[in-house]
Amino acid sequence: MTPSDKALVPFVSVEAMMRLIHAVGLRPMIAAIAQAIEEDFLRWESFDKTPRVAAHSPVGVIELMPTADDTHYAFKYVNGHPKNTQDGLQTVTAFGLLADMATGYPLLLSEMTLLTALRTAAMSALAAKHLAPSGSRVMAMIGNGAQAEFQSVAMQHIVGIDTVRLFDTDPAATAKCARNLASTGLTVVPCRSPEEAIEGAQIVTTCTADKRSATVLSDNMVGAGVHLNAIGGDCPGKTELAEAILHRSTIFVEYPPQTRIEGEIQQLAPDHPVTEFWQVLAGRAPGRTADRQITLFDSVGFAIEDFSALRTVHAKALETGQFAMLDLLADPDDPRDLFGMLMRAEAAQAA
Amino acid sequence: MTPSDKALVPFVSVEAMMRLIHAVGLRPMIAAIAQAIEEDFLRWESFDKTPRVAAHSPVGVIELMPTADDTHYAFKYVNGHPKNTQDGLQTVTAFGLLADMATGYPLLLSEMTLLTALRTAAMSALAAKHLAPSGSRVMAMIGNGAQAEFQSVAMQHIVGIDTVRLFDTDPAATAKCARNLASTGLTVVPCRSPEEAIEGAQIVTTCTADKRSATVLSDNMVGAGVHLNAIGGDCPGKTELAEAILHRSTIFVEYPPQTRIEGEIQQLAPDHPVTEFWQVLAGRAPGRTADRQITLFDSVGFAIEDFSALRTVHAKALETGQFAMLDLLADPDDPRDLFGMLMRAEAAQAA
Numbered sequence: 001m002t003p004s005d006k007a008l009v010p011f012v013s014v015e016a017m018m019r020l021i022h023a024v025g026l027r028p029m030i031a032a033i034a035q036a037i038e039e040d041f042l043r044w045e046s047f048d049k050t051p052r053v054a055a056h057s058p059v060g061v062i063e064l065m066p067t068a069d070d071t072h073y074a075f076k077y078v079n080g081h082p083k084n085t086q087d088g089l090q091t092v093t094a095f096g097l098l099a100d101m102a103t104g105y106p107l108l109l110s111e112m113t114l115l116t117a118l119r120t121a122a123m124s125a126l127a128a129k130h131l132a133p134s135g136s137r138v139m140a141m142i143g144n145g146a147q148a149e150f151q152s153v154a155m156q157h158i159v160g161i162d163t164v165r166l167f168d169t170d171p172a173a174t175a176k177c178a179r180n181l182a183s184t185g186l187t188v189v190p191c192r193s194p195e196e197a198i199e200g201a202q203i204v205t206t207c208t209a210d211k212r213s214a215t216v217l218s219d220n221m222v223g224a225g226v227h228l229n230a231i232g233g234d235c236p237g238k239t240e241l242a243e244a245i246l247h248r249s250t251i252f253v254e255y256p257p258q259t260r261i262e263g264e265i266q267q268l269a270p271d272h273p274v275t276e277f278w279q280v281l282a283g284r285a286p287g288r289t290a291d292r293q294i295t296l297f298d299s300v301g302f303a304i305e306d307f308s309a310l311r312t313v314h315a316k317a318l319e320t321g322q323f324a325m326l327d328l329l330a331d332p333d334d335p336r337d338l339f340g341m342l343m344r345a346e347a348a349q350a351a
Numbered sequence: 352m353t354p355s356d357k358a359l360v361p362f363v364s365v366e367a368m369m370r371l372i373h374a375v376g377l378r379p380m381i382a383a384i385a386q387a388i389e390e391d392f393l394r395w396e397s398f399d400k401t402p403r404v405a406a407h408s409p410v411g412v413i414e415l416m417p418t419a420d421d422t423h424y425a426f427k428y429v430n431g432h433p434k435n436t437q438d439g440l441q442t443v444t445a446f447g448l449l450a451d452m453a454t455g456y457p458l459l460l461s462e463m464t465l466l467t468a469l470r471t472a473a474m475s476a477l478a479a480k481h482l483a484p485s486g487s488r489v490m491a492m493i494g495n496g497a498q499a500e501f502q503s504v505a506m507q508h509i510v511g512i513d514t515v516r517l518f519d520t521d522p523a524a525t526a527k528c529a530r531n532l533a534s535t536g537l538t539v540v541p542c543r544s545p546e547e548a549i550e551g552a553q554i555v556t557t558c559t560a561d562k563r564s565a566t567v568l569s570d571n572m573v574g575a576g577v578h579l580n581a582i583g584g585d586c587p588g589k590t591e592l593a594e595a596i597l598h599r600s601t602i603f604v605e606y607p608p609q610t611r612i613e614g615e616i617q618q619l620a621p622d623h624p625v626t627e628f629w630q631v632l633a634g635r636a637p638g639r640t641a642d643r644q645i646t647l648f649d650s651v652g653f654a655i656e657d658f659s660a661l662r663t664v665h666a667k668a669l670e671t672g673q674f675a676m677l678d679l680l681a682d683p684d685d686p687r688d689l690f691g692m693l694m695r696a697e698a699a700q701a702a
Binding site: 006007011013014015018019021022026048050053055057059060061062064066067068070073075077079080081084085087088089090091093095097099101102103104105106111113114117144145146147148149150173176177179180326327328329330331332334335336337338339340341342343345346349 | 357358362364365366369370372373377399401404406408410411412413415417418419421424426428430431432435436438439440441442444446448450452453454455456457462464465468495496497498499500501524527528530531677678679680681682683685686687688689690691692693694696697700
């Protein structure tokens with residue numbers, strides 16, 4: 001009763017993902033994902049796009065994020081439950097699947113809790129590389145939860161920052177983050193207020209988890225010539241920036257139909273002008289045009305980024321051998337004989 | 352580096368599903384799913400409902416089917432690629448997930464190729480029990496592919512039929528189906544035409560797989576006083592019944608917004624009257640009202656049925672022990688310390 005090859009789907013568990021990341025190297029892995037995102041954003045129009053499909057409850061949200069091109073299909077399952085940490089659970093967990101459009105058969109099932117942290121960091125860094133003031137060296141990191149170190153390392157490797165200034169309402173989170181970044185080569189400055197954190201920063205990343213309209217940054221805190229990387233606002237009713245900041249910013253987004261529902265711009269009129277970031281990459285729209293401009297990447301995470309991350313993991317898993325085979329699909333000898341397969345299994349199990 | 356309990360998701364592989372079905376018994380398992388569907392349809396309004404999210408290609412479709420109530424969330428991944436059988440692959444493969452709405456954490460990952468066959472048969476039989484002429488004993492089964500035996504056994508166990516009359520354009524499929532049904536107690540009659548198959552049948556089930564508008568049943572073939580169970584039409588452009596039959600039938604559907612796109616009724620005006628089947632179960636709408644009436648269950652499969660099937664499997668898997676634990680979720684000791692978990696894994700792996 002050993003399943004045939006066609007029944008088996010390569011599976012990257014959390015353990016395998018950690019081994020894979022270490023085999024490739026954390027920074028090269030983030031860079032590979034950033035490159036895959038850039039490649040996929042440059043062929044934006046070849047993807048089948050849809051806003052994510054969300055199931056909301058009073059305490060959180062569960063979402064499916066599918067996308068496809070002519071050859072591959074991907075989706076991610078992801079939850080967001082801010083109160084989970086009180087019970088020792090992750091706020092965000094995720095897994096995803098890559099499939100073959102020609103047959104509908106899965107090619108890869110993968111954990112995506114770690115992978116989402118990597119791809120979010122890769123996306124943020126790719127955007128900052130094109131939108132932040134040239135020569136940016138200092139990032140303020142507001143919110144020092146699970147994403148903070150990945151953001152910092154990606155900005156270091158891809159954008160070239162050398163200093164992160166940390167703030168969190170919980171000093172223990174800042175201490176954890178500072179400890180983890182100690183050996184990265186970054187200068188790490190724990191701060192006691194958001195105001196202190198953004199002093200001298202060219203890049204300000206906000207990544208907080210409350211499911212409500214918050215004002216992590218107020219209008220008077222944000223001066224000219226910065227790049228705002230707002231990644232914590234990612235569902236209806238959850239924002240991080242004062243509305244006035246948005247009116248002073250040139251706003252870049254991933255996929256407007258989704259960002260208008262979930263991003264910072266849910267605070268604005270539905271026709272407020274925004275630029276799709278892929279158009280900047282493609283040279284179809286300007287990025288930063290002036291030193292004193294405030295650029296805002298209002299990032300909620302989009303399915304194509306997960307597609308890019310999954311195809312990177314698929315390639316790296318096959319290279320490194322960091323996967324197991326999972327008996328996920330029924331594969332009778334005669335595809336029409338599912339019933340016969342079931343009946344023969346009973347005989348085989350009884351024997 | 353053994354993952355903690357919170358990182359592990361119960362997984363029912365194909366092999367485990369076959370053992371589970373045999374441990375419970377095929378007929379009791381189908382009956383349990385039918386009962387769960389009935390319970391869930393009776394609280395229809397407590398579900399978050401959405402038409403499935405489809406990615407179409409020239410050769411097939413990949414779909415996600417999510418739904419949720421206050422406590423549980425479920426989705427199914429399912430493909431439909433009619434040409435797959437030419438390459439020794441299944442036309443339809445599927446897997447699915449049950450999750451906890453309070454935390455967003457998965458409770459069960461399960462194969463659903465076999466399970467979809469069971470839940471489709473359970474759904475068809477539940478509908479026929481309420482819509483077919485009382486005392487129905489004979490079913491015509493048009494299309495003798497992977498679903499045919501499950502349909503036959505469910506109709507035998509839940510509706511009480513004693514005879515199936517089989518037709519398929521491929522005689523080998525009919526022979527396979529007849530062979531598999533030989534020991535079920537059903538009288539099995541292989542037929543050489545659809546006309547021959549429907550002779551004397553009170554229930555006519557059509558389950559063919561072509562991705563195009565076909566006419567498996569033409570108008571003059573369908574007499575008065577039958578129940579049509581049309582389950583093969585399940586995507587845009589794919590239908591099985593001549594339009595004229597629809598005009599003579601009282602039509603019952605699962606979820607109109609989805610069926611109008613995918614079902615037989617895509618041939619009709621968008622305001623053509625249909626009855627939601629759950630309303631029949633709930634006593635809010637009439638089912639069959641006359642002996643000579645033609646009832647049509649225009650079934651495309653709906654997410655709540657998969658929800659019902661997954662919660663049944665979850666309970667039965669825990670009862671029978673037929674599952675494995677899958678390291679699908681990252682679970683750092685401190686939920687905010689994903690990065691630290693990754694770094695410590697490297698140290699542990701190097702040690």
